[in-house]
Amino acid sequence: MAVLEVFDLVKTYNEESNYPVHAVNHVDLTIEKGEFTAIVGPSGSGKTTLLNIMGGLDQPTQGKVIIDGKDISFLGENKLIDFRLHHIGFVFQSYNLIPVLTAKENVSFVMVLQKTPKKERDLRAEALLKEVGLEDRMDSRPAQLSGGQQQRVAIARALASKPAFVLADEPTANLDSKSATNLLDIMHKLNREEHMTFIFSTHDSRVIERARRVVTLVDGKIASDVRQDVS
Amino acid sequence: MLFVFAWRNIWRNKRRTLITAASVFTAVILALLMRSLQLGAYQRMIDNVVSYYTGHIQVHADGYSDEKTLEYSFVPNDSIIDVIKEHPDIVSWVPRLESFALVSAADLTQGSLVVGIDPAAEDGLTNLAGKIVEGTYLASDDDGVIISEGLAKKLEAHTNDTIVLLGQGYHGATAAGKYPIRGVAHFSAPSLNNGMVYLTIPNAQYLYSTGDRLTSIAIRISPKADATAVAAALRHTTEDMPFEILDWKDMLPEMVELIEVDNAGGVIIISILYMIIGFGIFGTILMMLAERQHEFGILVAVGMKRIKLATVVLLEILMIAFLGTIAGILVGIPIIGYFHANPIKVTGDMAKAYESFGMEAIFPFSNDIGLFLTQAAIVFFMSLVLSVYPWFRILRLKAIEALKQ
Numbered sequence: 297m298a299v300l301e302v303f304d305l306v307k308t309y310n311e312e313s314n315y316p317v318h319a320v321n322h323v324d325l326t327i328e329k330g331e332f333t334a335i336v337g338p339s340g341s342g343k344t345t346l347l348n349i350m351g352g353l354d355q356p357t358q359g360k361v362i363i364d365g366k367d368i369s370f371l372g373e374n375k376l377i378d379f380r381l382h383h384i385g386f387v388f389q390s391y392n393l394i395p396v397l398t399a400k401e402n403v404s405f406v407m408v409l410q411k412t413p414k415k416e417r418d419l420r421a422e423a424l425l426k427e428v429g430l431e432d433r434m435d436s437r438p439a440q441l442s443g444g445q446q447q448r449v450a451i452a453r454a455l456a457s458k459p460a461f462v463l464a465d466e467p468t469a470n471l472d473s474k475s476a477t478n479l480l481d482i483m484h485k486l487n488r489e490e491h492m493t494f495i496f497s498t499h500d501s502r503v504i505e506r507a508r509r510v511v512t513l514v515d516g517k518i519a520s521d522v523r524q525d526v527s
Numbered sequence: 528m529l530f531v532f533a534w535r536n537i538w539r540n541k542r543r544t545l546i547t548a549a550s551v552f553t554a555v556i557l558a559l560l561m562r563s564l565q566l567g568a569y570q571r572m573i574d575n576v577v578s579y580y581t582g583h584i585q586v587h588a589d590g591y592s593d594e595k596t597l598e599y600s601f602v603p604n605d606s607i608i609d610v611i612k613e614h615p616d617i618v619s620w621v622p623r624l625e626s627f628a629l630v631s632a633a634d635l636t637q638g639s640l641v642v643g644i645d646p647a648a649e650d651g652l653t654n655l656a657g658k659i660v661e662g663t664y665l666a667s668d669d670d671g672v673i674i675s676e677g678l679a680k681k682l683e684a685h686t687n688d689t690i691v692l693l694g695q696g697y698h699g700a701t702a703a704g705k706y707p708i709r710g711v712a713h714f715s716a717p718s719l720n721n722g723m724v725y726l727t728i729p730n731a732q733y734l735y736s737t738g739d740r741l742t743s744i745a746i747r748i749s750p751k752a753d754a755t756a757v758a759a760a761l762r763h764t765t766e767d768m769p770f771e772i773l774d775w776k777d778m779l780p781e782m783v784e785l786i787e788v789d790n791a792g793g794v795i796i797i798s799i800l801y802m803i804i805g806f807g808i809f810g811t812i813l814m815m816l817a818e819r820q821h822e823f824g825i826l827v828a829v830g831m832k833r834i835k836l837a838t839v840v841l842l843e844i845l846m847i848a849f850l851g852t853i854a855g856i857l858v859g860i861p862i863i864g865y866f867h868a869n870p871i872k873v874t875g876d877m878a879k880a881y882e883s884f885g886m887e888a889i890f891p892f893s894n895d896i897g898l899f900l901t902q903a904a905i906v907f908f909m910s911l912v913l914s915v916y917p918w919f920r921i922l923r924l925k926a927i928e929a930l931k932q
Contacts, residue, residue, distance in 0.1 A: 353828055354927045373925060374832070381830025392825040396535035401528070408528045409830050457830065 298362075299460045299493050300327040300350060305359035307345050307516075319345040320356070321516035327461065330491040332484070332526075334498050334507035342516040343497035344465060350495065351384050351463045352376045364460045381409055385454030387464035387496075391446040393438040399425060399449045400434040406457045417456075424452035428482050444475025448482060455492065464496035468503055480506050484526075529835065533842035544847055547811045551851025552858075554804040555902050558797050559859040562901075565793045566893035567867070569786050573775065575887055578653055579716060581778050582621070582745030583754040584761065586611070589769045591742065592777075597626055597697045600740040601770070610764050611744065616752035621648040624731040625742045628694030628702060630674070630724055632682035639678055639722040641692060643731020652747050655712060655725065662686035662710030669727055671709035677721035679711045686710060692724065696735040704734045715882040797905075805909050809916070812844065816917055823921065824929025837921040841914045848910040856899050866892035 307320040319342045327333055335343050348354040349361060352368050353376075360369045363383055371379060380386075393402045400421045407417035425434050428448040438446050447467060454462045467483075468476035480503060486492045496503070504510055505526075512520040537544045577583050588601035603622060611620050624643035629636050646665040650656040655673070656664040663686075665673055672690065674682075684690060688708050696702035706726060714720040732738060748757050758774035765772065776783045826836055870891035873881065878888035 348927055351828075353930070377827060377830055377832055377926075380828065386829055388825065392822075394532070394822075394826075396532065396539060405528070406829055409832075409835070453829070 297329050298326050299329050299364060300325075300495070301360075301362040302326070302346075302350060303360040303362075305346070305349060305361065306357045307342075307349060307354070308357045311357065318516050320349065323359075323513075323516070323518055325511065325518065325521075327493060327495055329460075329493055330487065331493055331495075331509055332487045332507055333495045333509040333511060334504050335495065335511045335513060336498060336504055337513035337519075341513040343513055345516075346513065347463055347465055347495070347497050351386060352380050381406065381457060383460045385457060385459035385462040387447070387450045387454050387462060387467045389466040389469045391438070391443065391450050391470075393446055393449055393453070395438050398435045398437055399430055399441065399445075399452075402438070402449055403452045403456050406453060410457060420456060421452070424455055425449070427486070428452050429478075442475065444471050444478055447471060447475070447479055451479070451482060451486075455486065461493035461495055464494065466498055466500075467496055468498065468500045473502075476500065476502060529839055530842065533839045533846060536839070537843050537846050543811060543814070544850075547808055547847050548851040548854065550804050550807045551848050551906060552854045554800050555852050555855025555906065556859050556862075557800060558902050558905075559855060559863065559898065560892075562793060562797065562898055563859075563863045563866075563892040563894070564871075564890060565790065566895060566898065567870070567891045569790070570893060571870075571887065571889060571891055572782065572786070576779060576782060577747070577775055579714065580653060580719065580745075581775055582652055583748045584746040584758050584772060584774050585778060586744040586746070586761070587742065587771050587773070589771050592771060592773060595625070595742070597695075597735055597737060597740070597742065600624070600697065600737055600742045602739050603741050603744065607744075607765060607768060607770060610761060611746060614757065614761065616748045616757050618747045618749050619648065619651050620744050620746045621645055621652045622728060622741045623649075623743045623745060624728055624735065624737060624740065626694060626696075626702070626731075626735055628692040628724070628734075630678065630682065631691040631693065632684040632688055635682045635684075637678060637681050637722065639674075639724050641694070641724045641726070641731065641734075643728040643734075644725055645728055649725070652745060658712040658714060659710045660713045662708065665709055665725065665727060667727065669709060670730060671707040671726070673710045673712050673725040674708055675720050675723035676711050676713045677717065678723065679708070681721070684708055690724075692734060694735070697737040697740065700736040702735045704730075706730070715887065801905060801909055805913060808844070808848070808910070809913050811847075812913060812917055815840075815843075816920060820929045820932035823924055824926050824932065827924060827926040828930060833922050833924055836924075837918045840917045840921060841911075844910050844914050844917070845907070848906050852903050852906045855902065859899070863892045863894055867894045 302323055302325040305320050305323040306318065309317040309319060323346060335346060337343050345354065349356050356369055360367055368376065368379055394405060397405060403421040403424055404417045407420065422434065425431055428451055430445060430448055433441060433445060441449065468479060471479060483494055484506065487494055498504060508523060508526050510522045510524065511518060586607060588599045591599035611617055622645055626641055627638060628641045630639045646667055646669070650664065660676060665671065674684065674690065679685065682690065686708050689705050690708060691705045692703065694702040714723065732740065748754060754774040755776060758772050761772045823836060827833060870889045873888035881888040
């Protein structure tokens with residue numbers, strides 16, 4: 297079952313000028329539930345732009361983005377915010393946790409926005425933090441956590457809203473080798489055991505090696521789309 | 528959680544929050560002290576004038592305020608007395624018979640206001656006995672007079688001397704009589720000090736041939752009551768009676784104007800003060816908006832509605848303003864309380880200048896609760912106005928653009 301479908305997607309900057317830039321150029325892509333997909337490519341290849349459009353953060357110049365059967369390509373900003381809250385989990389390169397909230401509160405935050413009852417969100421936040429191995433750091437604020445720990449909280453936060461898929465923009469870029477491996481182990485475990493769909497952009501060869509599907513972008517176009525066996 | 532979120536956010540930059548709250552604190556404390564002194568002084572002025580002579584309210588025969596002659600005197604029937612007695616806010620009332628006469632002592636003569644009074648009641652309203660600087664106060668059946676100090680000097684008269692009053696009585700009758708001086712009273716206001724003669728009402732009625740008539744009833748109301756409202760209530764109750772009822776604002780329009788002009792000046796200064804502080808807070812808001820664009824982008828990206836985010840920012844601004852306001856009020860209360868109980872006393876030439884206008888040179892601070900509520904309301908309203916800009920910016924925020932910041 298497809299959780300994300302992209303049809304003939306185009307994103308052009310400076311459309312009106314003599315030198316328009318086609319950041320994403322006629323991309324077609326379908327992501328099935330439970331996939332673990334890496335979007336790779338050199339700098340300027342359009343990875344982040346594609347991710348932003350697939351995550352409903354940006355709008356395409358042309359084409360369609362369908363998530364869970366709903367076309368979000370040209371939804372208004374308020375509807376997009378609501379859609380993101382219920383359907384998409386985000387993990388950012390520099391963690392971007394809310395500095396004044398504890399790990400547990402950060403995870404609970406999206407559930408507060410979803411108006412989940414307190415008891416239910418407390419239980420879920422605790423379970424998610426346990427799953428990413430941070431049951432003993434629930435009351436720590438981001439500044440008290442290492443980069444790897446913060447990124448694990450960010451994954452727990454992304455999963456808290458029960459999204460259709462998690463979009464991660466270079467999630468290991470700021471992590472040391474050990475933390476990056478640890479994070480990938482967690483993502484793999486969630487993918488394997490809970491069929492959580494992960495789509496992430498990356499330059500990191502360690503991440504690419506462990507992705508089941510690798511989509512390579514060059515100049516805004518899909519240059520290759522390879523499925524690989526990962527133990 | 529949004530409340531907790533906002534509260535913790537304001538402490539992310541403790542120094543900035545404390546500086547901003549301190550600026551609000553400064554504005555509130557300065558405004559409180561200034562307005563408290565101003566309003567306290569106004570109240571003192573009113574109390575002075577009321578207790579010197581006029582009372583809060585006066586009852587006259589219809590037309591007396593236009594032509595203050597004995598032809599507009601009245602017989603105080605039971606109806607009007609009952610209306611006054613029954614009003615719960617009226618503390619005391621005094622009957623008066625007022626007219627003018629020439630006052631002579633030996634070969635010196637001076638024009639003066641002559642007032643027939645009930646000595647005990649008059650003392651209750653105006654503390655006339657306390658103003659005696661020579662001799663004694665009038666007894667209720669006294670056949671003598673009290674004269675003001677300035678008049679006594681002009682007539683070169685002293686206690687136990689005799690003065691002659693000569694004037695026109697009711698319906699043109701001749702008013703003439705001679706009276707021993709029982710005492711000399713000092714009034715701060717030159718207008719009173721230079722020409723007042725007090726005698727008992729029966730003596731005044733006999734002098735002016737008015738029978739039982741009076742020219743006015745001066746009324747004192749309880750401190751919490753509003754003179755205008757009490758006067759309006761009396762007017763309503765006595766609308767079928769031939770009386771005019773005036774409150775002190777009707778009787779002293781010059782003082783009302785003086786207070787209004789001075790008060791307007793105070794309001795302008797306070798407005799300027801708050802505007803300066805407002806710009807300071809706005810600077811903090813601008814910095815905060817610029818610093819947190821990326822964070823706002825993250826929050827909107829993960830699904831926080833922009834109106835909710837704007838509400839959090841509004842809460843943050845209100846919290847900082849609230850901290851400053853509460854601190855200002857908490858510090859202001861004991862200062863104002865102290866100066867309310869121990870008013871500032873001006874001495875020397877400045878004191879004489881105030882006294883020449885009939886005012887004591889004493890400035891108590893007003894401890895009216897409304898003063899504190901007003902400052903809180905001003906800061907709250909100012910914060911709301913200042914929140915319009917961040918509100919507008921956040922409602923137009925696009926996650927993708929904010930994330931790039």
